[in-house]
Amino acid sequence: MLELIKLLKQSKVIKYQIEFYESVGINRQNIRNIALGTQHFTVNHIMKACVTYNINVNWIYGIEANIFRKV
Numbered sequence: 001m002l003e004l005i006k007l008l009k010q011s012k013v014i015k016y017q018i019e020f021y022e023s024v025g026i027n028r029q030n031i032r033n034i035a036l037g038t039q040h041f042t043v044n045h046i047m048k049a050c051v052t053y054n055i056n057v058n059w060i061y062g063i064e065a066n067i068f069r070k071v
Contacts, residue, residue: 001041004055007067013053022035024048 008014021031024045031040050057050069057062 001060008053023052
């Protein structure tokens with residue numbers, strides 16, 4: 001998911017990381033813990049990201065190469 005944030009920024013889908021975190025429902029207190037690896041994204045965070053940004057969930061889990069779902 002951290003790689004997804006980088007890719008979304010590079011492709012100018014989001015401007016700041018905080019946009020992503022807010023859109024998937026992660027509050028500011030937990031961002032540092034996620035970056036440190038002491039807290040993880042939940043299934044709900046992953047699903048919200050997939051719906052919000054049209055992400056292929058199989059890409060997140062390393063099953064497919066296409067990051068975006070085909071419309």
